[in-house]
Amino acid sequence: MKNVSEVGAPVGGKARPPRRSPIQFQSVVAESEHRGGWEVAHRLEDEGDGPWLIDLSHRARWDYQDTAIGDHRPLGLSVPPNPGDVVIDGGLVISRMNRTQVSIGHIGAGDPPKTPNEVAYTDTTDSHAWVAVLGAPTPDVLEAISNLDLFAPGRQKPHLTQGPVLHVSCQVITLAADGVLMAMARGYGQSFVDGVLHSTRALDVRPAGERRFNDWTAGTGNRGST
Amino acid sequence: MTFRLTCPVCGARDVYEFRYGGPERGMRPAQEDLSPEEHFRWTQFRTTRPAPQEEWWYHAAGCGVWFSTWRNPATNREEGPAT
Numbered sequence: 001m002k003n004v005s006e007v008g009a010p011v012g013g014k015a016r017p018p019r020r021s022p023i024q025f026q027s028v029v030a031e032s033e034h035r036g037g038w039e040v041a042h043r044l045e046d047e048g049d050g051p052w053l054i055d056l057s058h059r060a061r062w063d064y065q066d067t068a069i070g071d072h073r074p075l076g077l078s079v080p081p082n083p084g085d086v087v088i089d090g091g092l093v094i095s096r097m098n099r100t101q102v103s104i105g106h107i108g109a110g111d112p113p114k115t116p117n118e119v120a121y122t123d124t125t126d127s128h129a130w131v132a133v134l135g136a137p138t139p140d141v142l143e144a145i146s147n148l149d150l151f152a153p154g155r156q157k158p159h160l161t162q163g164p165v166l167h168v169s170c171q172v173i174t175l176a177a178d179g180v181l182m183a184m185a186r187g188y189g190q191s192f193v194d195g196v197l198h199s200t201r202a203l204d205v206r207p208a209g210e211r212r213f214n215d216w217t218a219g220t221g222n223r224g225s226t
Numbered sequence: 227m228t229f230r231l232t233c234p235v236c237g238a239r240d241v242y243e244f245r246y247g248g249p250e251r252g253m254r255p256a257q258e259d260l261s262p263e264e265h266f267r268w269t270q271f272r273t274t275r276p277a278p279q280e281e282w283w284y285h286a287a288g289c290g291v292w293f294s295t296w297r298n299p300a301t302n303r304e305e306g307p308a309t
Binding site: 084097098162 | 235236239243286288289290
């Protein structure tokens with residue numbers, strides 16, 4: 001077993017150790033990039049025409065907590081007023097979890113903002129697995145793996161649902177009828193995506209690189225933003 | 227057997243998403259002059275009657291909030307106290 005210093009972090013040095021996604025797809029990586037300590041797959045071979053399952057675990061995420069959270073603007077964002085509400089602004093998605101907490105994720109192009117040096121922020125990037133399901137059959141995919149009502153017509157998208165998907169507690173953001181984000185504790189990531197791919201074989205869900213997600217967000221603009 | 231509970235954050239969900247926290251027992255009694263029997267009774271005894279009672283539940287598979295609600299164990303319906 002290698003220790004941290006052997007894999008690239010000299011003691012007292014500036015280099016940080018490599019960051020590894022909790023998710024490894026079986027697909028062959030066709031294009032990739034080294035970014036922020038992560039090896040990010042832009043494109044995988046044999047991605048098909050959708051629906052796609054995309055690993056976004058390298059994307060920055062934060063929790064922000066305060067008893068008077070409505071009076072704050074974390075990372076310059078408006079706090080959604082009610083639990084379950086989601087706002088997309090400036091490449092960030094902010095979702096209200098409960099009375100005192102929001103979660104924020106970076107879904108835009110370019111570098112994420114730096115974590116402000118305030119106690120209300122917790123950088124959760126390395127503690128979560130984060131995946132996207134994209135493509136027209138997304139509701140069918142989610143129907144196969146969860147009892148949650150993620151596409152209720154009465155709820156305005158985007159919205160947050162906290163509940164079990166494949167028996168794993170998840171934060172599910174329904175961005176649109178053809179796009180969903182799911183975050184869970186890092187340790188569940190690999191078996192979660194294995195379960196998704198196994199349970200949805202009939203729908204031909206395939207792993208895809210980050211470019212599919214970037215193209216989707218660029219194509220939809222700030223869909224659902226307020 | 228299944229039924230639904232209403233989480234104050236997430237709304238109505240399947241009871242399998244929740245953990246039961248027991249009936250509401252009120253404040254812990256003052257320790258001064260508390261007999262061992264009274265202490266044992268408060269910490270160990272639980273009562274479940276076939277009538278609406280206030281209970282604690284934890285939304286373990288959802289938002290992670292503890293909350294209290296009224297439920298009738300005889301029907302598994304959320305029912306308020308008889309007035």
